[in-house]
Amino acid sequence: MDKHVTDQAEGLRRLLAKSGSRVVAITGGPVGVGCTSTVVNLAAALAGLGKDVLVIDECLGAKSVSAMLGGVSGAGNLRAFLAGDIGIEEAARRHPLGFSVLAASRENCAGCSAEQLGALLAGPADVVLIDARLDRRGMLSALASQANDVMIVTRVAAQAITEAYAGMKRLHYEHAIAQFRVLVNHVSSHSDAHTAFENLAEVAARYLTVSIADAGCVAEDAFMERSLELGRCVVDAFPSAPSARDFRHIAAEMLYWPMRPALSSCASTTKVRTAMPASALADAPTARQHA
Secondary structure: OOHHHHHHHHHHHHHHOOOOOOEEEEEOOOOOOHHHHHHHHHHHHHHHOOOOEEEEOOOOOOOOOHHHOOOOOOOOOHHHHHHOOOHHHHHHHEEOOOOEEEEEHHHOOOOOOOOHHEEEEEEEEOOOEEOOOOOOOOOOOOOHHHOOOOOOOOOOOHHHHHHHHHHHHHHEEEOOOOEEEEEEEEEHHHHHHHHHHHHHHHHHHHHOOEEEEEEEEEEHHHHHHHHHOOOHHHHHHHOHHHHHHEEEEEEEEHOOOOOOOOHHHHHHHOOOOOOOOHHHHHOOOOOOOOO
């Protein structure tokens, strides 16, 4: 990691220390595990609990948070905020469900100062959820690396579990992350989710020397797909659906997670290499063997 990125991360860490916001970066393995829908539904559930929530959308495109929610047009004005013309409350677009959304792609944030990026996280929100976009090396953005927690979304499937393990390995290598939270999505039973989590936790502890915490699981039901077709989140559209109940439970539990230091403050005391050798992902059995 070069000196500019290190200095920027340290500046962001100091800014974030002044804020009481809980910052959670949410990411996962292959497309289809449900990272973006998880962000949206947790935001709606947290807002329903009376919390001020800011969603930062790094994954722009046809299936982004901004595109998923018909009530958010344009997802705010990042440029005006970075220029200092308006504050974060004006820049972020408020959704009718009570949370705010701000599109902040890695490209648009490139070259921004620590003060500019830090202000995105140091605002009045109780919880900041980042729909995190990883680069080709599996690194978080300078913004997402300020999260207190990284949540990995996966599914009860061999390929998804393998990808989740590989993703954690890259993130551990690049950011010296010692703990992850894992949410198992689209589950047919809690016992299946528990088995998948325990297998993944065993492999991670044995070969990565990291721990993973159980963030919960979300049931697979037809109401989830229908809510997406309607351009809404299941927590709002079908509040009695099993998946909606699960998201509300996870949101409530999030508020009691221990507040950890920002990831960059932990990594600042650890020597982080700038490139991951190709062999680094092949030094342990794949999670497929344990799924």
